[in-house]
Amino acid sequence: MTVSEQDLRHLRRAVDLAAEAAAAGDGAFGSVLVDADGVERFADRNREQSTGDPTRHPEFEIARWAAVHLTPAERAIATVYTSGEHCPMCAAAHAWVGLGRIVFAASSAQISDWRAEWGAPVPPVAVLPITAVAPGITVDGPVDAFGAEVRGLLAGPSADA
Template sequence: MVKDSELGHLRRCVELAVEALENGDEPFGSVLVAADGTVPAEDRNRMAGGDHTRHPEFELARWSAAHARVRLGRIVYVASSAQLTAWSAESGAPQAPVRPLPVQEVAPGVAVEGPVPELADEVRELHRRRLRS
């Protein structure tokens, strides 16, 4: 279950997604939260410059590995790859160039929590805005 303290961090992810969309990127944001609740890093999509590897989760994983050389802990997310795929299909968007995989399939040993219904509609609307533009 998503903790109340985590909802604040997830809301920040949505704020970063809005910032990404406003800067011509796909609406994704990520926050890296330490075990003590502090936020050592956060980022948003930065693919508009042409580098399609500039997803925030990649950037933060690189940062974490480079600075701590530890395994990432629990992953909490607002919307799933299945939801994103469905939202894109509803809008008539072409299929993604890579197959979307659930995080549990990519990282089976990592504790995962999500999607978070309290914020999923907001993220869905961000993706609708992107697909309409």
Template sequence: MITEQDIHYLERAVSLAEKGLAEGNDPFGSVLVSADGTILAEDYNRVSSGDVTKHPEIELVRFASVHLNQEERHQSTVYTSGEHCPMCASLMRWQGWGELCTPRHQANYVNGSENSGVRAQSSTRCRFIK
């Protein structure tokens, strides 16, 4: 079930998305949180830079590849302002994240990903994807 802490991190992801939107990007933000609740990294969409891979989830994958071992990645949670695109969803699955939390009202995540092994668990306001 979603907690007040989950809501806090989701709100931070939305705040980052708003920052990106103000800079001319698509409104997506993501926050990487350790098992003990520490924010390790955060970013927002920056594709207006001309690099179409500058999605926040990809930046978190890059950060985690350098700074976290497999167990730390597995114990962490990524909070996002919206559902992941197929590129980001695939990278995050391959890297072995513990949980991905995104607002429930988004409905596109698993489209085309049924065979990837991604499973979604819905709570009241959030989907935890393992």
């Protein structure tokens, strides 16, 4: 896994968006789409609770936006930075629209283990790595520098991080 200083800057932005989501009462997830020149093209945060729509994941919103605003060639060389590894729904959307590399702070396995420690409900879909859903995607993560912070955000203010 090779994560550059530029990758860390964009991942920092994704984690900051996760903090924004948590502060708004949504799940602590944030994501950023960056083009081949390193320019942020789209960013979003989780909006499940605030909208009542359980599909309002930032990675899914990125896929929707990219399908409309980027050419297939631009999508293929773009990178998505995200606080947590894509769920199966988001990994599939990413692959279907032809987005490129993914860099994530915390893996789905880590997040699943943390949630089990906290006694959180089991999610309604299987916890799978991105490459199990979309085997052709280049993936870098988890990035340990953000692990404790993401864990704390997901734990919320009343849980022990």
